[in-house]
Amino acid sequence: MKPPPIQQSIGQAMHHELKQTLGTWQLWGIAVGLVISGEYFGWSYGWASAGTLGFVVTAIFVAAMYTTFIFSFTELTTSIPHAGGPFAYARQAFGPTGGYLAGAATLVEFVFAPPAIALAIGAYLHVQFPGLEPKHAAMGAYLVFMALNIVGVQIAAAFELCVTLLAIFELLVFMGVVSPGFRWSNFTAGGWGGANTFSMGSFHGMFAAIPFAIWFFLAIEGVAMAAEEAKNPKRSIPIAYVTGILTLVVLAIGVMVFAGAAGDWTRLSNINDPLPQAMKFIVGEHSGWMHMLVWLGLFGLVASFHGIILGYSRQIFALARAGYLPEWLSKVHPRFKTPHRAILAGGVIGIAAIYSDELIQFGGQTLTANIVTMSVFGAIVMYIVSMLALFKLRRSAPNMERPFRAPLFPFFPAFALVAAVICLATMVYFNFLVAIVFAIFLALGYVYFLLTRHQREAAPSDALLEE
Template sequence: MDSSTPRPALDKSLSTLQLWGIAVGLVISGEYFGWSYGWASAGTMGFLITAAFIALMYATFIFSFTELTTSIPHAGGPFEYSRRAFGPTGGYVAGFATLVEFVFAPPAIALAIGAYLNVQFPALDPKLAAVGAYAVFMALNIAGVQIAATFELVITLVAIFELLVFMGVVAPGFSIANFAKGGWAGQDSFSTAAIPGMFAAIPFAIWFFLAIEGVAMAAEEAKDPKRSIPIAYIAGILTLLVLAAGVMLFAGGAGDWTKLSNINDPLPQAMKLIVGEQSGWLHMLVWLGLFGLIASFHGIILGYSRQIFALARAGMLPSVLCQVHPRLHTPHWAVLAGGVIGIAAIFSDEVFSFGGQTLTANIVTMSVFGAIVMYIVSMASLFKLRRSEPDMVRPFRAPLYPWFPAFALLAAVVCLLTMVYYNPLVAGLFFGLGVLGYVTFRLTSRQPEATRPAQSVA
């Protein structure tokens, strides 16, 4: 292509409602599965405390993160904030962490999609179903951001409706005694012996809210990011807080909650305790429950593709990955690259099945490591930019500064240290890949091809 010819750019077409749909849709699969693994170590009551702490961390983080997103509406999101605050090395750390978060979350969700389908079709291999999900939703993401975002909004609304149906159906059988029985790591009352399990459950509480920050990666494609992103973020986190509390309480109170830990489909199994295996409600939940998983799966593919696109545009990944399709205006090669890694993870039992955890649990933990490191670097970037660029235009300013970002930063550090202690093998893999990537980056980094934001933001 002639250098004087404008290169294809991302479309600026997303509305506030679509951004809210992306914010909730990115996360809503966390209401359907993943969190119940936390019950295995903490019990229902212990995990309730862990989840409350994580919810407070996310609330303060989102209110603070929104300042960065509206000030620097860039497809790279955290990568660009940290690069601006701390230079190329800071950008690398945030970019690597965000990439791990968004590339490793989809295979975990895809495996859950396979598990849900396997309930209806026992002969269907869940892993093959997961690969099929990748093929369908990578194609949908490549088709165009308006198509992808509209689909995300519709499927998110259906997923929310289904969670409300679940709560309504199991409500008649709800018992607080069921929820509290053995709720402190197998004991009926609190003791200090329950505390280690509460810390060990942190990654699964984070799964309730993981990836909401992915809206930042759609900022370049928003019609009015300075107005719509704060609304989408704040409404999104409030929506998710209500849904997370409702799902956890009603599922735990439906019967023997120990049968719901360490499985990929806790909601259908919880409903089965109330309505039986042959109920039409159960079959409806299995089918519509897929909508929640699909909403997050589809939305995170959008997120990882924009992160890969932005890193490639900045010279940190091969330049082919920042190409935008000339007709569809989507980063098609970035979509496909993330999918290849995710599909490889689905079949990586030998790599990720260790430490007594399932394949899904370890993939979830790997994704959470990326998220927590990104949160730390992002909050550090906020403090740095407040000092180094006090005159930057900030359409939204973090409330109760510096207390909100300071709490989010401190809580994220606590989460990281705890996760390293309880997941040393996954931590070693995460940090080992990070160091290897950094060495490669320093040896092979090229001059940024698109530090000219006009080509992508216009």
């Protein structure tokens, strides 16, 4: 016998509900853990184009963008604590089409970032175990951490907090070990793109380095996607976001300055392991400190990889629950109350990307570089849409409950918006082929969006924001 409509609605809702278990410390661990791999690798490529001093200017600009963005984004997260994060904010501000754009951009960011980090984990393990194929190790990392995320968000968040604390400890150890060799003259030598003095040509390198500065902070906004699983999101999320971005800014400055001042920074500007190589300047290749750094460095990669799996799964889950993706992906595990199908779906895409050299390796860039760049494109578009949504909701919904309000409004969100537009223009100029592929992804997704209106109309009403 078919259950009555009310019981059917309740039962349907239970299949689409997440469990509220996360506290402030766990959310802080997610915020920092999502990003902290960026302190270990990727950023030093900015030195190759901008030099150390030029990259400092770029990094300060990007850090200011992220700081003002997070203070502004927190208003949206606490006002609309929804697993879809940016998708939910844009949908409420601009309707279904705005929700599609923000959701698709966020999905690109969070689905393409994990394979890049997984490849770094695989390359790292290959150094320690030469017989281990990096891509197989990367796939193994996916399988392990997808399983951990399926078992339960509280277990996953506790693990994330532990590995994040270990990663921070290791960065502090690195700064302490190299500090005896700190020489400011090392850092400033040729600091303006290979020159000792600033010139107009330095601007080119500083703009080209923007993606590598973004890598310092990419994905911190993923905490928004855990909002439905927070015990008290209106209080805990602002604390997690603000302390998280401050933690990351301090660590980014410390790591960059101490690494560059340890020796010849030009030897660190085109490699994936700048911290171990910088430590070699001080303690030599066979030091016990060196051995510890190499092994503990894995925690930084694992923290980000594991945290972003949590982020992409909630984005897929929220989009499917609202009818933007197949409804099948919105089911939660009956025992663990986690979006297990969304976790597996994102993993399948990520593993396919890992083994798609010929498809993704183009434009003279490596597989990892193109994957990272694609992820950054998604992030920047999402930042722009989110700040526009904040301005729109301030006007269209002035009476909305706002437990946290963006400070110095409208200046903070305006700066974040303008800075993100500058970053997007720069990204398109220096990565035109990747920009074309990103635009094709959005266009194909929009065609699917137009063809599946019935899915959104049939989605559970209690899971949707009002049109």
